[in-house]
Amino acid sequence: MFFETIAFVLLGTAGGIILGMLPGMHINNILPLILAFSFISPHSLAVFIASLSITQIFVGYISSIFLGAPNEDTSLSVLPGHRLLLEGRGHEAIKLVVLGGICSLVLSLGIIFILSNYFVYLYEISRPYIQYPILLVIIFMILSEKKLRKILYALVIVLLSGFLGIIVLGSSLVSQQNSMFPLLSGFFGLSTLIISIKEKSKIPKQEEDDRIGISPLSFLKSVLLGSLAGVLVGFLPAIGVSQAAAMMQYLGGMKEPRNFLVTLGSINTANELFSLSSLYLVGNPRSGSSVAISRILPELELNEVLLLIGSICLAGGIASIVTVYLGKRIPKFLVQINYTSLSLGVIIFMCVMIFVLTGLYGLLIAFTSASIGILCTNSGVRRSNCMGCLLLPSLLFFSGLNPLVLSALGL
Amino acid sequence: MKPKISFFQIVCVASSILGLLLLYFSALNAKPREVSLNELDESLVGRSVTVRGFINRIKFHPDGHIFLTISYNKTKVQVPLFSSFLSSAKIDVGKIKVGRVVVVSGTVDLYKNQLQIIPRKAEDVKILGG
Numbered sequence: 001m002f003f004e005t006i007a008f009v010l011l012g013t014a015g016g017i018i019l020g021m022l023p024g025m026h027i028n029n030i031l032p033l034i035l036a037f038s039f040i041s042p043h044s045l046a047v048f049i050a051s052l053s054i055t056q057i058f059v060g061y062i063s064s065i066f067l068g069a070p071n072e073d074t075s076l077s078v079l080p081g082h083r084l085l086l087e088g089r090g091h092e093a094i095k096l097v098v099l100g101g102i103c104s105l106v107l108s109l110g111i112i113f114i115l116s117n118y119f120v121y122l123y124e125i126s127r128p129y130i131q132y133p134i135l136l137v138i139i140f141m142i143l144s145e146k147k148l149r150k151i152l153y154a155l156v157i158v159l160l161s162g163f164l165g166i167i168v169l170g171s172s173l174v175s176q177q178n179s180m181f182p183l184l185s186g187f188f189g190l191s192t193l194i195i196s197i198k199e200k201s202k203i204p205k206q207e208e209d210d211r212i213g214i215s216p217l218s219f220l221k222s223v224l225l226g227s228l229a230g231v232l233v234g235f236l237p238a239i240g241v242s243q244a245a246a247m248m249q250y251l252g253g254m255k256e257p258r259n260f261l262v263t264l265g266s267i268n269t270a271n272e273l274f275s276l277s278s279l280y281l282v283g284n285p286r287s288g289s290s291v292a293i294s295r296i297l298p299e300l301e302l303n304e305v306l307l308l309i310g311s312i313c314l315a316g317g318i319a320s321i322v323t324v325y326l327g328k329r330i331p332k333f334l335v336q337i338n339y340t341s342l343s344l345g346v347i348i349f350m351c352v353m354i355f356v357l358t359g360l361y362g363l364l365i366a367f368t369s370a371s372i373g374i375l376c377t378n379s380g381v382r383r384s385n386c387m388g389c390l391l392l393p394s395l396l397f398f399s400g401l402n403p404l405v406l407s408a409l410g411l
Numbered sequence: 412m413k414p415k416i417s418f419f420q421i422v423c424v425a426s427s428i429l430g431l432l433l434l435y436f437s438a439l440n441a442k443p444r445e446v447s448l449n450e451l452d453e454s455l456v457g458r459s460v461t462v463r464g465f466i467n468r469i470k471f472h473p474d475g476h477i478f479l480t481i482s483y484n485k486t487k488v489q490v491p492l493f494s495s496f497l498s499s500a501k502i503d504v505g506k507i508k509v510g511r512v513v514v515v516s517g518t519v520d521l522y523k524n525q526l527q528i529i530p531r532k533a534e535d536v537k538i539l540g541g
Contacts, residue, residue, distance in 0.1 A: 160427055164434070170531065171438035172459030176518055198419075291521065361437065368430025375423035400495030407500075407532040410439050 005047055005311065012048040013315045016055020017322055023063045023189075023346050027053050028177065028288035029357060035292055042296045043307065049296075050276065050308045051315035053289040057268050058319035061097045062326055066090060066334060067346050068192035079383050080257030082192060085331070088207045094327030095212060096258055098320045100223055100265030105316050107227040108270035109309070112277050115231065119281055122232075131398035137247045138391050145381050153379040160372050161187065161385070162392025164365070169393045170402075170411045173361040177288075182354045186366035187386040189350060191373025193343040203339055206331040214258040222259045226266025231274045233267075241271050246387040273312060280305045443516045448486040451519065451526055461516040462488065462528060466509050466538075477504070481513055489527035490515050492536070500533035512539040 019025050027049075034049060065081030084093035115122070142154045168179050195201075214222075225248055233244040245264050275287035280300050297304055334342070354362045369389070376383045396402045443459035451462065464481035471477055475494030480487050490513075497504065514537040517530035530536050 160431065164431060167431070167434050167438050172441050172443050173434065173438050175458055361434070364430060364434055364437075368427055368434060371423050371426040371430060375420060375427060378417065378420045378423060400499050403496055403500045403532040407534065409435075411532075 001043075004041075004044055005307065006314075008044045008047040009051045009311045009314050010318075012051025012053075012311070013055045013318050013322075015048070016052040016315070016319060017059050019052065020056040020059025020061075020323075021063060021326075023067055023349055023353075025056075025353070026060075026181065026288075027056050029181075031288055031292045035295065043304070046293045046296050046304070046308060047311045049289050049292050050311050053287075054269070054272055054312045054316045055319040055322075057272060058098060058101060058316065058323045059326070061094060061265075062323060062330060064189075065093050065097075066327075066330055068189055068196065068343070079188070079192070080260050083257055084261075085203060085206075086201065088204045089213075090203075090206050090331045091324075091327050092207075092212055093257075093261055095210075095324055096214065096261040097265035098323050098327075099212075099219070100226060100262035101269040102316060102320045103223045104227040104230065104266035104269040105273065105313060107223060107266075108231050108273050111227055111231045111270070112274060112281075116277070116281055119278070131395055133247065134391055134395045134398065138388065138395065141246070141382075141385055141387070141391075150379070150381050153376075154381045154385045157372060157376050157379070157381060157385040158388035158392070160375075160388075161369070162388040164368055164372065165389030165393045166396070166405065166409070167411070168365055168389075170406050170409075174358040174365065178357045178362070179365075182358050182362040182366040183369050183389055185350055185354060186369025186371075187373040187389065188383065190347060190366060190370040191377065191383070193347050194370060194374060195377055196343050197340050201339060201343075203331065203334050205335055212258075214262065218259055219262055222262035223266045226263035227270040229263075230267040230270025233271065241267055244271070246384055246391065249384060269316065273309065276308055276312070277305065448481070448483040448488055451486070451488060455519045458519055459516065460519055460528065461514060463512065463514045464488070466507065466511050466513055469507060469509060477507065479507070479513070481515065489522070489525060490517070490536075491527060491529060496530065500530075500536070502533060502536060503538075506538045513537065514539065 016027075019027065019030065031049075034045070034052075037045060040048070061081070065085060068082055081090075081093040081097070084090060138158060142151055142158060145151045145154045165183065168174065168183055169176070174182070212219075229244045229248050230241070233241070244267050245260075248263050248267065249260060272287065272289075275290040276293065279290050279294055280302065293308070294300070351363060351366070354366050358365070369386070373383060373386055376385060393402075396405050441459075443461045445461045445463075446455070448462055448464050451460070462481070462483075464483040466479055467482040467487060468480035469477060470480075472494075475497065477492040477497065479490040479492065481490055482488075492502065496502075515528050515530055516535040517528040520527050520529050
């Protein structure tokens with residue numbers, strides 16, 4: 001049993017490395033395929049999924065930061081990560097998200113242990129009020145642009161992306177399972193790549209030193225806030241990692257790219273760990289991989305949760321070493337090749353993937369969200385305003401206005 | 412000084428609005444697929460469907476939610492009507508009675524290994540009669 005578990009952790013880690021390196025790919029895209037392997041014992045398959053899931057989060061930062069091609073979990077890392085890459089600090093960007101993630105692995109375990117008895121109570125008391133922090137984030141997001149002209153641009157961007165989010169999430173154009181892929185790829189991935197091509201961006205020679213430009217106190221604050229946010233959003237329905245990161249960016253004062261990368265790394269890992277724990281604690285799967293695990297192991301017991309947490313820790317440790325190693329090697333390769341051709345290649349790959357997973361409507365969604373993303377950069381306002389695509393639908397859902405708005409729009 | 416609006420910005424605004432309009436009108440015409448209850452399976456999770464069946468069981472939750480079980484030919488599916496949905500969709504709760512035929516449109520979801528259909532707007536739940 002022990003050696004079988006280790007073997008499946010290693011297999012899952014290897015699978016996660018391949019998946020993470022493919023631009024825009026997410027474990028949710030291949031879960032139906034994995035679930036078809038019913039001849040493998042349920043425990044081994046669950047260990048494989050948990051290991052693959054955590055590894056693809058870590059390795060996924062490479063395609064997100066270096067290629068500007070994110071998946072659902074890493075979309076917000078493109079902008080601060082890309083900025084550091086263009087300053088010659090790409091490896092530092094990778095180290096920041098990985099360090100944030102690995103520290104959060106330990107910290108979020110502690111948080112889950114302390115809060116485990118109160119989750120149901122927290123859910124009950126917070127559920128009627130969730131719309132208020134969401135509204136506050138939207139107002140903060142717009143007003144933080146400071147100048148009147150930029151505030152107006154930000155308002156337009158939030159409304160355009162919000163309307164797009166309402167159409168995509170409120171209609172049957174694409175499967176809800178894959179709807180985030182074209183939406184976030186367009187806003188954060190394709191738009192970045194198109195701008196890189198237009199501006200003929202080149203990756204500068206990367207600095208070799210191992211320096212990390214963040215103070216220990218600032219780092220700790222970012223990890224703590226990220227871990228708390230990752231765990232807390234885990235039990236709130238309709239609030240995902242991206243919304244949590246956007247909320248932290250504005251309410252937690254995490255606007256500085258280094259702080260934000262650490263926070264994002266922490267949120268992703270904490271959320272992954274919590275999604276699994278919530279299966280046991282409240283019987284509610286919170287991510288694609290935990291839904292899959294709940295189907296393999298319907299009556300999850302404590303020893304099985306511990307087995308999966310152990311697998312995640314081992315796979316996370318290996319994945320962080322691999323990611324930091326690749327994060328040092330890949331930029332050396334990237335500076336030698338034509339970045340415009342590479343960006344074009346990644347755009348074509350992502351469009352093909354979007355078409356395969358979501359069809360023609362998916363391509364139209366990606367085209368529209370990429371246009372809004374480019375408009376954002378061109379207007380000089382922050383691209384995170386595009387998170388209106390998730391925040392506005394969440395606001396409508398929690399304030400109970402969703403049925404009214406959908407009816408008014410005829411959707 | 413007047414802020415300059417570049418040609419690129421105009422193109423972006425035009426393509427954003429064009430894309431939004433195309434998607435909006437496509438969404439207006441995209442009707443949920445009508446399936447019979449026994450065709451409903453996990454491959455449809457996340458898809459919008461319309462199903463028809465008899466109200467088999469009604470469970471009232473203290474928080475105001477109503478959980479319907481609808482059935483047809485021994486196949487059953489859950490339809491949760493959350494309190495926020497009930498108040499904004501203004502559904503006549505008095506019409507919801509066991510044995511009545513109901514047509515429900517909504518997103519297929521999997522909750523605790525059980526398929527359910529979540530309606531989103533008033534027109535998604537039509538109670539037809541006995």
